[in-house]
Amino acid sequence: MKNGLLWFCRIGVGLLFIFSGLIKANDPLGFSYKLEEYFEVFHITFLNGLALSLAVLLCALEMILGFALLIGVRGKQVAWGLLLIIIFFAFLTFYSAFFKVVQTCGCFGDAIPLTPWQSFSKDLVLLLLIIVIFKNKDQINPLFNAKTGERLLIASVVVSVGFGLFTYNFLPIIDFLPYKIGVNIPDEMKTPPGAMPDQFELTYNLKNKKTGETKSMTDKEYLKTGIWKDNTWEIVGNPESKLVKKGFMPKIADLTLEDAQRNDYTKELLSNPFYSLVIVAYDLKKTDGAAINCLNALATNLTQNFNMRTILLTSASPADAGAFAKQYHLISEIFYADGVPLKSMVRSNPGVILLKNGTIVNKWHYHTVPDYDHLVKTYLQQQ
Template identity: 40%
Template sequence: MKYIVWISRIIVGVLFIISGWIKLNDPMGFSFKLEEYFSPGVLDLPFLTPIALGISIFVVIVEVILGILLLIGFKPKFTVWSLLLMIVFFTFLTFYSAYFNKVTDCGCFGDAVKLTPWESFTKDVILLVFILILFFGRKYITPLFTPKINWIIGGVALVACAWFANHVLNHLPTVDFRPYKIGANIQEGMSVPEGAAEPIYEYAWRFKVNGEDKIYTTAGEYPSVDGEFIDVETTEIQKGYEPPIHDFTIEQDGVDYAGKVLNLEKLMMVVAYDLKKSNYEAFKEIAEVAAKAKQNGYRVIGMSASSKEMTDELKVEYGLDFEFFFTDETTLKTIVRSNPAVLTLKKGTIQQKVHYNDLDKLTF
C-alpha cells in the first residue's frame, strides 16, 4: 500500500501541477471556458459570469499549490480532502458536459491539449481512483522536509503563482498554444491538406409504408422504398479533419475580405473583441501607433465584434484613422488575450502580437 500511495502521489501531484500551470499561463482563456459553463444553456449561473476571471485565477492557483503540497507531503489531510472535493466536482462537471453535450472542450489543459467531453470524463475518473487511494492511504503520505521548509516552499509557490498570473494578465501568455501564435500563417491554418479525413454521416430516412412510419438508415444514398417520403435526419458519426483555424473572417457589409487583406505585405490589426469591455485609455496610444505604422507603409485595420455605431464613435473620440471590420467575438478572443491588442502580419504570417500595455515594444 505504501508504494501504491507513493505512485499515486507522484501521478496526481505532477498532473495537477501541469494542468494548473497550463491554465495559469492563460487564466483569461480559462475564464472564457468558465463563462461557457455559467451560461443559461449549461449550468445557468449567469450571476457568476462577472467574476469568472477571479474564479479562474483562484482555481488554477489552488490546483498548482495542491499538487506541490502533495508532492512534498505537507498538510496531507487538508491536501487530500481538497483534492478529493475538487476532483469529485470536476468529474461531475465533465460527465454533465459529455452526457448532455453542453461544452465540447472542458479546458482541463487549456489550449495545449484538446480533450473531447468523454475523454475529459475518463481522465477525471482515473484521477478520482488515484485520489481515493491517497485518501484511504493518507497515513503513508509523509513530509519530505521539515515543517519550516515546507512552509517556505508553499509560501514561495503561492507568491510565484500570484506573480505569474498578474504578469500574463497584464501582458500575454508566456507560451502561446493557440493557432494564432507568432510565426503562424493564418491562410495555412485554414487550409485542409489533400487526402484529409472527411466526416462520415448517417442518414435516417423516414417513410410512410402501408400507413406506418418506418426508418431506413443509409450512408447517404436514397433508399429504394415503396412508400411516401416524410423526412430525413442526418447524424455525424465520425468527424473529419478540421483545420486549426476554421472560423476566421474579416467582414464589412456582409463581404469577407480575409483573402485580400491577408495577402498584404504589411498589415497591422487592432483587435478589440468587445468595445464595452475594452480599456479605452489604450486607444490614445493606439492612434499614435497606427499613424506611425501607416507612415511605414502598413495597412491598418480594426477588428471587432461590436456594432458599427460603437466603432464609429470610437474612431471619432480617439482620432483613429483606420476602418473597422467585423470578426466573430470567439475568434478574436482566441487570437489574442487582450482587449484591445495589436498584431502585425506579413502576407498572413503573424510577426508581432502585443498586449495594450506593451504597445511601445512594437517595431515597424
C-alpha cells in the same frame, strides 16, 4: 506494498494537478472564457465579471494542491481539497458529456483538447487515485520539517498566483492557439486536395403500407437489404443525419473580415504584401481606453511616415464601433469579425498583431507593444 501504492498515487495525482494548473495558468484569459461557457449553461452569468479572477485562483489551487501533495505538507487538508475538487470537476465533465453543452472542458487548456467523455474518464481515474490518498491521508508523511514545508507551501502560492497574473498581463509563455507568431493565416484556412470530408450516416423511418409496421434503418442497411425495391415500404418524414466521423478541419475555419456594409475583405487584408498593424479589440466595452490612445498615436505615426495600413478589428456593431472611433479619434480602418476568432488571435483587449502578406510577424499584449522607434528599426527599415 501499501506505502508504495500511496506514493504512486501521490506522484501521479500531484504531477497531473501541477501540469493541469500550469497549462491553464499559461492562458488564464482563455480559461476564463471557458468558465463563462459553464456559467451560461448553469444560468449564473452574473459571475462573468469574476471569471478571470476565478480562473487565476483555480489554476493556482490545482498547482498548490499538487505541490503540497508531493512534499507532504498539510496532508489531511490537501486530501480533502483534492477529493472535493475532483468530485466537482467530474460532475462538470459528466454534465458536459451527457447533455452535450460544453464540447471541450478546458482541462488542459488549448494545449491538449479533450472531448467531454475523455475528460470525464480522466477524472474518474483521478478520483480512484485520490480516494486511495484520502483513505490513507494519515500516512502522508512530509519530506521536510514543518517549518521548511510551510515556507515551501507559501512559495508555491506566490509562484502559482504570480504566474497566472504574469501571463494575463504579458500573453501566454507558450502560444497553443492557431494565430501564433510565424503562422500564415491564409494557409491555415485551406483544406488540402483529397482531404477527408465529414462522414454522415442517414437513418430512414419506414412504414409498411399494408401492415402499418414501422422500422428504422441506416442508409447502408437500406441499400444492402434491397428494401427500397419493395413498393410496400415507404419512407416517412425526412431522414435523420448523424455525424459518424469528423473529417479534416482547417486550424482556422471561422475567420471572415467584413466592413460595416458586410462586404468581405478577408482576402484583401490577408494578401497585403506590406506590413499592417492590426489592433484587435473584440469587446469595445471592455477595451482599455489608455491603451487605445497610445496605439492610436502609434498608428498615426506609422501611417504618416510609412503609409502603413492600420486596422481595428472588433466584434462590436458598426454603430458602437463608430461611436468608439469618434470618442478616441481613431485613424485606423475598422473591420468586423466574430468574437471567437478575435479572442484567439491575441489574449489581450486590445492586442496588437503585426501582419505581412497574411503572416503573423509578431504580436503583443497592450502592456508590451514596442514604441515607434523600435518598430521602425526592427521591421520597417528592414523591408
